[in-house]
Structures are given as structure tokens and as C-alpha cells.
Amino acid sequence: MHIITKTKTILFLAFGILLSFSGFSQRTITGKVVDASSNEDIIGAAVNVPGTTIGTITDIDGNFSLNIGSDVQAIQISYTGYTQQTIPIGIDNFYTIRLKPGEVLEEVLVIGYGTIKKSDKTGAVASVSSNELNSGRLSDPIEALQGKAAGVTISKQGGDPNSGFAVNIRSAASFTSGTGPLFVVDGVAGVDPTTISPSDIESYNVLKDASSTAIYGSRGANGVIIITTKNAAKKAGDNLSIDFSSQLSVDNVARRYDLLSAQQVRDFAASSGRTFIDNGANTDWQDVIYRTGLTQDHNLSVMNATENSSFRASISHMDIQGVIKNSSKIRDIGRLNYSQKAFGDFLTINTRLSGTIERNNYVNYGGGSSPTNVIYQALRRSPTDPVYNEDGTYYETDRSFQYYNPLAIIEQIENNRDAKRLLGNIGLDANFHKNLKGFLNLAYIRNDEESLYFEPKGAASNLTDGYGRRAYNNYSNKLIEGTLTYTNTFAEKHNFSLMGGYSWQKDFFDGFSVSGRNATSDYIGADNLGTFLDLQTDRPFGYKREDLLISFFSRALYDYKGKYFASLSVRRDGSSKFGDNYSWGTFPSASLGWNIAAEDFMSSQNLFDQLKLRLSYGLAGNQNIPSDAEKILFGPGGVAINPETGKEVINYIVSGGTNPNPNLRWETNAEANIGIDFGLWRSKLQGSIELYQRRTYDLVYPFQVPVPPNKQRTTIGNAGEIKNEGIELSLNYFAINTQNFDWKTLLTFSTNRQKTISLGSDEFPLGEIPTLYVSGRGLVGGINNAQVIRPGLAIGTFVMPEYAGLSNDGKFLFYTASGGVTRDVTKAERRIVGSAQPDFQLGWSNFFNLGNNLDMSITLRGIFGYDVLNVTRMIFSNPADMPTLNVLQEGLEEYDRGLSSNPTLNSYYLEDASFVRLDNVSLGYTLPFDSKYLKSIRFYATGTNLFLWTKYTGIDPEIAFGGSEFGRDQYDVYPRTRTISFGINAKF
Known part of the structure; x- marks a missing residue:
């Protein structure tokens, strides 16, 4: 109930603000956008007021007309393949804007311990900016990246808000050492991404190949995701x-x-x-x-x-x-x-x-x-x-x-x-x-x-x-x-x-x-x-x-x-x-x-x-x-009686369960x-x-x-x-x-x-x-592992008895190694089935x-x-x-x-x-x-x-x-x- 009450309050405030500022004066400016070198008209260039959604698109002749507020001091012009320009607005009502090629080439990528222009990259790096991320209710900021970068699998079984997402870059590559990437937040490696609000994220840069992640050495094998948080814009x-x-x-x-x-x-x-x-x-x-x-x-x-x-x-x-x-x-x-x-x-x-x-x-x-x-x-x-x-x-x-x-x-x-x-x-x-x-x-x-x-x-x-x-x-x-x-x-x-x-x-x-x-x-x-x-x-x-x-x-x-x-x-x-x-x-x-x-x-x-x-x-x-x-561990193994003193003492035993391995x-x-x-x-x-x-x-x-x-x-x-x-x-x-x-x-x-x-x-x-x-009520059969890792197979390969139908009395039938069938699951051949x-x-x-x-x-x-x-x-x-x-x-x-x-x-x-x-x-x-x-x-x-x-x-x-x-x-x-x-x- 408290959620609904808070929401009503927020909406009333929003509409109050809306009504209080509903009246304003406007003026109309016009102009033309052309290529700086060829002087050709640019069709479809975006003309916007910075920081707002007020904007328009140039027509077939490169012309535009835009209604703006009386206090607007600049407009922003952008088009794919050209450098974005910000033009100050004075008393004139007509402006000619000449765009120069180069916007895409100047995009900056964040890599390990530095940045490079996108045009200079030599490794496999994917960049996703905040305006391309998923929106809506995000229980985890990494969910915003889901489906946005090729080769990055972000998955979760179920919808528990308290469980995290599994993140894999170019598939799993380990049995026991973990397959998740290294997260680097504003230059600090090893930060838990769930400690970041999605609204604070400016961009994700994903380092996928070893030439990009080698700069992180012994932590870069599973890829690196670099998160940059937002800063105040200079404008x-x-x-x-x-x-x-x-x-x-x-x-x-x-x-x-x-x-x-x-x-x-x-x-x-x-x-x-x-x-x-x-x-x-x-x-x-x-x-x-x-x-x-x-x-x-x-x-x-x-x-x-x-x-x-x-x-x-x-x-x-x-x-x-x-x-x-x-x-x-x-x-x-x-x-x-x-x-x-x-x-x-x-x-x-x-x-x-x-x-x-x-x-x-x-x-x-x-x-x-x-x-x-x-x-x-x-x-x-x-x-x-x-x-x-x-x-x-x-x-x-x-x-x-x-x-x-x-x-x-x-x-x-x-x-x-x-x-x-x-x-x-x-x-x-x-x-x-x-x-x-x-x-x-x-x-x-x-x-x-x-x-x-x-x-x-x-x-x-x-x-x-x-x-x-x-x-x-x-x-x-x-x-x-x-x-x-x-x-x-x-x-x-x-x-x-x-x-x-x-x-x-x-x-x-x-x-x-x-x-x-x-x-x-x-x-x-x-x-x-x-x-x-x-x-x-x-x-x-x-x-x-x-x-x-x-x-x-x-x-x-x-x-x-x-x-x-x-x-x-x-x-x-x-x-x-x-x-x-x-x-x-x-x-x-x-x-x-x-x-x-x-x-x-x-x-x-x-x-x-x-x-x-x-x-x-x-x-x-x-x-x-x-x-x-790589160490042998000792720990308390319960209370024992010291035979010399008769007093209770802690009995220490090997608790780690593994042998030391210096190699x-x-x-x-x-x-x-x-x-x-x-x-x-x-x-x-x-x-x-x-x-x-x-x-x-x-x-x-x-x-x-x-x-x-x-x-x-x-x-x-x-x-x-x-x-x-x-x-x-x-x-x-x-x-x-x-x-x-x-x-x-x-x-x-x-x-x-x-x-x-x-x-x-x-x-x-x-x-x-x-x-x-697998386990469960009534489960029969002595071997209940569904997958096997062995040479020639991928992790996640199902190796189990293959279903061959039902017997006349309704029992499962399985294929055997000789090509026949059996109702005894312990005699069935375990085959690669998926x-x-x-x-x-x-x-x-x-x-x-x-x-x-x-x-x-x-x-x-x-x-x-x-x-x-x-x-x-x-x-x-x-x-x-x-x-x-x-x-x-x-x-x-x-x-x-x-x-x-x-x-x-x-x-x-x-x-x-x-x-x-x-x-x-x-x-x-x-x-x-x-x-x-x-x-x-x-x-x-x-x-x-x-x-x-x-x-x-x-x-x-x-x-x-x-x-x-x-x-x-x-x-x-x-x-x-x-x-x-x-x-x-x-x-x-």
C-alpha cells in the first residue's frame, strides 16, 4: 500500500510541475545542412536542442525548421559519418551548417589502462552506450547489457531478484575455476557490478579476445567487462x-x-x-x-x-x-x-x-x-x-x-x-x-x-x-x-x-x-x-x-x-x-x-x-x-581428553581434504x-x-x-x-x-x-x-548423472540411456550397445543424445x-x-x-x-x-x-x-x-x- 501512496504523490508532483511551467514563448529558426567539402545537401541530419528531445530532421533539400524556446542558446547537428556540431543561436533566424566527416571514427573505446579511438582498435572490443541499454525494471545492472554485444551470453534461470546472472564471453572454458569475466569499474578491477545503480552507468566496453584481455594477465582468461560510470557533462x-x-x-x-x-x-x-x-x-x-x-x-x-x-x-x-x-x-x-x-x-x-x-x-x-x-x-x-x-x-x-x-x-x-x-x-x-x-x-x-x-x-x-x-x-x-x-x-x-x-x-x-x-x-x-x-x-x-x-x-x-x-x-x-x-x-x-x-x-x-x-x-x-x-589445511576436529592431564582439548585434524601441490x-x-x-x-x-x-x-x-x-x-x-x-x-x-x-x-x-x-x-x-x-521422488537407476565431460565432447553434452519406447506392460525401453532394447536401465547403453x-x-x-x-x-x-x-x-x-x-x-x-x-x-x-x-x-x-x-x-x-x-x-x-x-x-x-x-x- 505504501508503494501506491508514494507513486500517487510522485505523479501529483509531476503534474503540478507540468502545470506550473506550461506557458512559454517560442521562436522559429530555419537553416540548411550541407557537406563541408562537397557542399551537397545532407538529407536526414538530426537538429536538436542539447539536453532536450526538441528536434527535427533535415528534408530532401537539407533544410530544416525548428520551434525553440526564447532562452535556447545552441542547437546540435549530427548525422551518421560526420562530426557532431553545436551551433550557438543568436538573433538570426537562418543558419547554414557545414558538417565534416569523422563522427564514427572518433568514437572512443575504454580498454585496459587507457582509451583508444574506435578506428585504432586492433582487438575484439564491443562498446555499448547507455542509450542502447535495456530499460525497465532491472534487478541487476548487467541485465541492461543482455543481447547487446555479440559473443556475450548473459543468462539467468528463473526470476529471483536475489540471484545474479551468469555471464560468459565466448562460452565456458573451465571445469572448476569459474567462467565469469573480470569486471572493472572506473579503473578498479574486481568490483561487484551489483553495487552500481543502472542509472549511473555511462557505457560498457567488453574485451573479448586474449590480445585485449592479456593486459589483465591471470584474470583475463574469461574476458573483461569495463564499466564506466557517468560524470558531469562539460556542456x-x-x-x-x-x-x-x-x-x-x-x-x-x-x-x-x-x-x-x-x-x-x-x-x-x-x-x-x-x-x-x-x-x-x-x-x-x-x-x-x-x-x-x-x-x-x-x-x-x-x-x-x-x-x-x-x-x-x-x-x-x-x-x-x-x-x-x-x-x-x-x-x-x-x-x-x-x-x-x-x-x-x-x-x-x-x-x-x-x-x-x-x-x-x-x-x-x-x-x-x-x-x-x-x-x-x-x-x-x-x-x-x-x-x-x-x-x-x-x-x-x-x-x-x-x-x-x-x-x-x-x-x-x-x-x-x-x-x-x-x-x-x-x-x-x-x-x-x-x-x-x-x-x-x-x-x-x-x-x-x-x-x-x-x-x-x-x-x-x-x-x-x-x-x-x-x-x-x-x-x-x-x-x-x-x-x-x-x-x-x-x-x-x-x-x-x-x-x-x-x-x-x-x-x-x-x-x-x-x-x-x-x-x-x-x-x-x-x-x-x-x-x-x-x-x-x-x-x-x-x-x-x-x-x-x-x-x-x-x-x-x-x-x-x-x-x-x-x-x-x-x-x-x-x-x-x-x-x-x-x-x-x-x-x-x-x-x-x-x-x-x-x-x-x-x-x-x-x-x-x-x-x-x-x-x-x-x-x-x-x-x-x-x-x-595448494595447501594442506588443519582445523578443529572436536573435543578430546588429554591422557596426561585429563583435561579437555581441541583435537586438530587435516580439514582441507587436499594434498599440497607446489606445481x-x-x-x-x-x-x-x-x-x-x-x-x-x-x-x-x-x-x-x-x-x-x-x-x-x-x-x-x-x-x-x-x-x-x-x-x-x-x-x-x-x-x-x-x-x-x-x-x-x-x-x-x-x-x-x-x-x-x-x-x-x-x-x-x-x-x-x-x-x-x-x-x-x-x-x-x-x-x-x-x-x-539429478534426484527426485521415486527416481530409479543407479547412475543418475545426465552429462559427461570427456575428450571429443563439449561441456554440457548429455550422455544417458536413449529412450526406445514402452513395453506392453508400460515399462521404459532403452537401447543397448548391441542395438537391441532392454527394460533394465542399468543394462542400457549411455549414448550421446544432446x-x-x-x-x-x-x-x-x-x-x-x-x-x-x-x-x-x-x-x-x-x-x-x-x-x-x-x-x-x-x-x-x-x-x-x-x-x-x-x-x-x-x-x-x-x-x-x-x-x-x-x-x-x-x-x-x-x-x-x-x-x-x-x-x-x-x-x-x-x-x-x-x-x-x-x-x-x-x-x-x-x-x-x-x-x-x-x-x-x-x-x-x-x-x-x-x-x-x-x-x-x-x-x-x-x-x-x-x-x-x-x-x-x-x-x-
Whole structure:
């Protein structure tokens, strides 16, 4: 109710402002836009008032007419392929504007430890600006990038606001060391992107190939995403600018499980002759645990810029009430970006400070058939059971083992986390000479988290007399980084840049947790574990560790007359995570570029105004392993009696479970990339094509070793290799430019093929790795892993019994190695039956200017040619469970066709999960104002996940791609939502 009240207040204020500034005076200016060199008319050039949406398009003769306010001091003219111009407005009413070619070529890309012009790039780098990002309700800022960059897969299974997105660049390339990219925020590596408000982001720059990521050494193997936050624009002058936005979003479950109704259960019991207890209710248990989710998102920023200083301060508040009851996420973020020149232009001080406070309320929906999995309990619970007893208490009954009321689980269990995060960094830019610049970056990160879990003694799902747990986890990071950059041009043809740097970064981790049973007070709960009679002496746990990374790095850039380009980089990393024999590693890269369009033989053609060939090769590493992976650990093993003193002592035992390995080293990517950048028809069509091959070797894996001679049965070591190769295509097409209609479309395409080249070595022999284990009620068969990693196969390959039909008595039949069939799953041949790796992915974004201050954007995204194992259908379409437990509608169909087998892992439940999703549709109207105080108000509506086209029978085909196992839909997925958002954005 408080959300609706706040929203009404905001809307009333907005309309009050609107009425107070509704009257203003105007004037009309006209003009002509021409090519500066040829004097030809430019058709479709955009003419706008800066900072507003007041604008028009030049006609077929290059002419324009624009109504502007009396206080407008400048207009801005832009056209694809030309340098944007800002023209001051005086008393004249007619203006001739001459545009010069070059806008596209001057676009700047942010790369590791510097920036380059887009025309100078030699590696695979994708840039996405803030006006191209997804809009609407964003629970995570990385969601804004989804579908916008070729080769970047951003996925999430379900719609839990408290879970993050899996991000993969050019597919997974590791078994155990993590496959997510390195995030760099305003020059600080390792920052959690969820600590940034989406409204504070200026751009994403994605470094995809090893020649681009090698400058980050042992952390660049999985790609790098550089996030740049917004600063005050210089055009703001001495005037303070304020930007306020407010958004209300309504979430509903997009697709529900198609379960039997109470009447269908009764009809089945009557027709089949099976007996069951009918408790007389007609309960939809999905209605019981779901709700309409509401999200409010408010952002306020204040900025100003002068010749010597600038600042931008912002605060944001987001409150997401999830569609499963009692799930929520509340996040507050404050940020300050401040820049100040000192000693003339010699020194620029850039200060950035941000703080995040987040509160997460979780519901239990994982753990397979866990007694506290609310989705599992809701799916199996009979619709003839009521929710409450007559006295208002929760209705419980013993229809089956661990059969509990899901609403009671939601409302009785307390599960939350409080997180506080701080990021501060100071950057000093010094101009020692016109050719020599220095940069010093000092940063500090602090993350503190406290979590609490409590099951009261009266909870039916609690098999003990109450259980509680408290945990504290703290993390801090210190960074000292410096670079020197020398640039010069020789003979007006040779452009040269040399950068050298040093980095020192230290991570600190510490925390502890305590749990107890037999709670004496449900009111106090886990707030005071001293109220538990059984404070588990074997469960207190604490840890403290630190990691150190020291690096030396350098990069040289060269180009000749803007035609021929070369780049060389090298980084030397020393990490405390690895064995004594391999604590240091070197990661070099090299790349070349040829601007074909600048050659004399291209001067006579009119098709290409951009054409560039790029070649690159580099090495990058992956050090994403635990700090103590190469050490043997000791820890408390309980209380023992000292035989000499008779007193109690702590017995220490080997607790790490692994043997020390002084030869442990990082995984390494060796990647070759060929790229072509092009622009056609005055850059009306722009794009790039990338072809790459990446080989990841020295894979880190916990290998089984004999005891003796080893102390433990596991040693973390290096062996094995994976190959990824693929093609990426990005197109940016300015389809239509007219006075009343503008259409810009972006298309991304990527395909990747993966193969495991080898597993194991002479030191660590390994034939295959079974993965993706499934479990569930009634599941039969002794081998329940659905996937296998072995040489010749990609990660995510399904290897399992292949379905061959039903026997006459309704039992599953499977193919054998000899080509026959068997009903005994343990005798079936495990065959390659599918893959969770997609064949290709598409993203299609469209931006429209509809005239009359209306704008619209549409984004579609598709992933094609991959399979998902529908374990939910496997477990919940078992006719044997009816009518005692509920099932999916497929349960009736399976009964009709005579299925009598219990759930069995086989290819019958493997489904094509290809899909196309209408990710985002946004429609906005901007109302401009001719006022000293108010510039504009934009009203908008956005729909997210509006339509889904798929043959997959589960609630959603999208899975979280990444890691060494993915492709399972196992009744533990928070439902994905369909979201409608309404908002306003006011500029003052």
C-alpha cells in the first residue's frame, strides 16, 4: 500500500510541475545542412536542442525548421559519418551548417589502462552506450547489457531478484575455476557490478579476445567487462543540473506449471478406482505461494561542470517485492564522482566514492526434494487439501514422506542477509610533459555481510526442535596502481604510444558462523543463539585468509598515417594462490590492423567508407581458485581428553581434504582472432565480423590420487585442454532517417563450437568427468548423472540411456550397445543424445523516433539449438503418484498411454529448449519546457518478457549457461516474471 501512496504523490508532483511551467514563448529558426567539402545537401541530419528531445530532421533539400524556446542558446547537428556540431543561436533566424566527416571514427573505446579511438582498435572490443541499454525494471545492472554485444551470453534461470546472472564471453572454458569475466569499474578491477545503480552507468566496453584481455594477465582468461560510470557533462557550464526518475513496476508470473485441479484429481480417483483422502478443498497451491510483485525504483542525480572541476552525485533506492511471498530485495546506493584540476593543467584529481546497503529476504526453493523447498511442496501437494485449519492454523497432513504446507514454510522460516559495501578510489592524472603522462590509482573496497536463518520449533518442516544459524562474512581489497604513458608523432606519419605500469592488489577475507538446535524462544529466534539448548559444538566455523597479486605490465601502440596499426602488450603476474614453483606467470599479446579504406586504391569507390582488417594473438590466465587450493589445511576436529592431564582439548585434524601441490598454476587461454570492421554508404550500415579460436590448457581440477603415498585422496592440479572456436557478427543500421520517423536497428549474432581436447595427464590420469546429477521422488537407476565431460565432447553434452519406447506392460525401453532394447536401465547403453551448448544466439534491438517527442525501443533475443533435461516433467508426470499427490497434466497423458515405470533418467525427458523472447518494449513521451528551472519531463512505459516463443514444455527454457554443468530444469526454479513498468524522468 505504501508503494501506491508514494507513486500517487510522485505523479501529483509531476503534474503540478507540468502545470506550473506550461506557458512559454517560442521562436522559429530555419537553416540548411550541407557537406563541408562537397557542399551537397545532407538529407536526414538530426537538429536538436542539447539536453532536450526538441528536434527535427533535415528534408530532401537539407533544410530544416525548428520551434525553440526564447532562452535556447545552441542547437546540435549530427548525422551518421560526420562530426557532431553545436551551433550557438543568436538573433538570426537562418543558419547554414557545414558538417565534416569523422563522427564514427572518433568514437572512443575504454580498454585496459587507457582509451583508444574506435578506428585504432586492433582487438575484439564491443562498446555499448547507455542509450542502447535495456530499460525497465532491472534487478541487476548487467541485465541492461543482455543481447547487446555479440559473443556475450548473459543468462539467468528463473526470476529471483536475489540471484545474479551468469555471464560468459565466448562460452565456458573451465571445469572448476569459474567462467565469469573480470569486471572493472572506473579503473578498479574486481568490483561487484551489483553495487552500481543502472542509472549511473555511462557505457560498457567488453574485451573479448586474449590480445585485449592479456593486459589483465591471470584474470583475463574469461574476458573483461569495463564499466564506466557517468560524470558531469562539460556542456553543463556553471549551471547545476538535476535529474530525477521514478518508476513503479508490476511483476506477474509469466508461465505457471500446468497442474491438475482438485476436480481432475477427484475425477481420476473415481475413474481409476484408486482410493485417496479427499479433504474437500479446491486449492491452487501456486496461487497460495505466488503474489503480484511490486517494485519501486527512484533515482536522483545532481551534477555540475566548470573548466576546472566537475561533480556528479547520485542516490538510488530500489525495493523489489518478489512474486514468491516473502522474497524481496531492498537496495540503496549513493555515489559521488568528483574531478578537480590543480596547478593549471598539470594535475587532475578524480575521486569516486560509492556505498551500497542491501537487504535480501530469501525463500527456500532449492535443494531438490528438500522438505523446505516451497516449489517442490506446492507442486506435489494435493489441491483437495485446505491451506488452513478452521482455527486459522496451517493445515498439515501425512499424505507422503516429508509432506508439508508450502505457505507455512514461507511464513515460518526466517532467511535473510544484510550487506554493506563501500568502494572508494582516487586517481591522479599528471601531465609531466605534452608527451608524458602519469597516472596513480588508489582504491579500497569493503564488503560486510551478515546472514540469519531460523526455523522455529513449531514448524512442521523442521525435523528438530528448532534450528538457527548466524554467519558473518567480511571482504576487503586494497589497490595501488600506477602507469606512465609516453606518446609522440614522428615525421607527421608515425604515431607511437608506450605505457608501463605496476599493480599491487591485496584481498582480505574473514568470517565465522554458528548454528544451534532446540530453540527455547521462537520470538528471539536466531538473534541470540545463546537461547538454544544445543549450541552445536561441531558447527562453529571461522576463517581468515588473504591473497596478494603483484603485477608489472606494458603496452606499445603504433600506427602509420592511420593505415597500419600494431599493438604489443605483456603482463607479469605474481599470485599467492599458486604453488611455489609457479607463483609467477607471463601473459603476452600482439595484434595488427590494416585500414584498407584509407588506401589510395579505395578512393575511387563509394561503397565502403570504413574497411579494416585486424589480426591478434595473446595469452591470458584464470586464477579464480580458492586461496588455499595448494595447501594442506588443519582445523578443529572436536573435543578430546588429554591422557596426561585429563583435561579437555581441541583435537586438530587435516580439514582441507587436499594434498599440497607446489606445481599448481593458473589455467591459460591462447587465443587467435581475425576481425573485420566495415561501414557502408556513409556509415549508414556499420558492423564487425570476428572469427576466433581459443585453446584453454592446464585446466585446474581436483584429481583423485592414491593413499598412500598421498595423505589425502584429492590433489588440485593442472591437466587437460578445451578448444572454443566461433564467429561473431555485429550490425548497426540506420534504416530510416526522415523528418517524422527515425529507425536505428542493431543486430548481434554469435556461434561457438566447443571440444574437450584432453583430460588428465601422466601425473593425474582421468578418463571422464560425470556431471549434472539429478534426484527426485521415486527416481530409479543407479547412475543418475545426465552429462559427461570427456575428450571429443563439449561441456554440457548429455550422455544417458536413449529412450526406445514402452513395453506392453508400460515399462521404459532403452537401447543397448548391441542395438537391441532392454527394460533394465542399468543394462542400457549411455549414448550421446544432446547438448546444452547452443548452436547460435541472436539479439535484435530497435530504436525509433516517432516524431512529436515520442520514442520507442524494441529488443528481441533468441538462443537456438540447445537441449534441457526437464527433470520437473520426469518427477511430476508419474501416474503412480495420482491421486494421492498432485502431478502435471502430462501425468494424465502418461496414464492414458499406459506408463507404469517410475521416473527414470533417459532421453525421453530431454527437450529442445530453443526460444525467442520479446525481452523489452519501451514507449516514451517527452514534454519539453522553456524554463530556467525545468528542461523536460519524460513519461514512459516498459514491458519486459512480454512474449516467449518456444517448444519447451517447462515454465521457461532459459538456463544459466556457465560452469562445468548446466542444462537441468529440476523443480527448483524461481518463476520468471512478466513486468510492466511506468515511470517519469524529469530534468532540471
